[in-house]
Amino acid sequence: MDTFVCGKCGYIAFGQAPDACPVCGALKQAFKLDPNAIKKPTDPANLNDLEKKHIPVIEIKRQCGLVGPGCVDANIKIGQILHVMEAKHYIMYIDLYHDYNFIGRYHLSPEKLNPVLGIHLKVTSGRLTVLENCNLHGRWVAEAVI
Numbered sequence: 001m002d003t004f005v006c007g008k009c010g011y012i013a014f015g016q017a018p019d020a021c022p023v024c025g026a027l028k029q030a031f032k033l034d035p036n037a038i039k040k041p042t043d044p045a046n047l048n049d050l051e052k053k054h055i056p057v058i059e060i061k062r063q064c065g066l067v068g069p070g071c072v073d074a075n076i077k078i079g080q081i082l083h084v085m086e087a088k089h090y091i092m093y094i095d096l097y098h099d100y101n102f103i104g105r106y107h108l109s110p111e112k113l114n115p116v117l118g119i120h121l122k123v124t125s126g127r128l129t130v131l132e133n134c135n136l137h138g139r140w141v142a143e144a145v146i
């Protein structure tokens with residue numbers, strides 16, 4: 001699927017560029033098609049340590065103790081080897097998509113936050129895409145079927 005990058009905030013649109021960026025409001029002209037916007041593992045079946053530290057891990061839970069029936073939880077961790085959160089090297093944000101439509105962006109500050117996130121979805125089917133952006137190593141993605 002084509003990936004378009006917002007030149008202002010780095011948001012990635014899947015499929016086509018939106019009329020306006022849902023994160024920063026930049027107009028369509030600010031988006032550029034970039035097939036290399038997201039890093040890919042060399043061998044998905046045999047990840048190296050850098051890839052293990054950056055590719056999100058998603059755990060879907062169908063029973064939510066906070067909201068109740070109809071709420072699907074997703075626990076997200078960057079990555080299977082937890083990524084460092086230091087001033088010079090950290091996960092800047094995690095972007096979430098449902099069926100490739102943007103849901104929201106979670107900004108992380110390196111001082112107080114671990115690179116993990118729990119979300120509560122009002123959907124019970126479809127595909128959750130999680131994209132993280134490391135300030136040194138770029139964007140990485142993982143997906144889960146809900």
Ligand SMILES: [Fe+2]
Pocket residue numbers: 054083089090134135136137
């Ligand atoms: Fe990194």
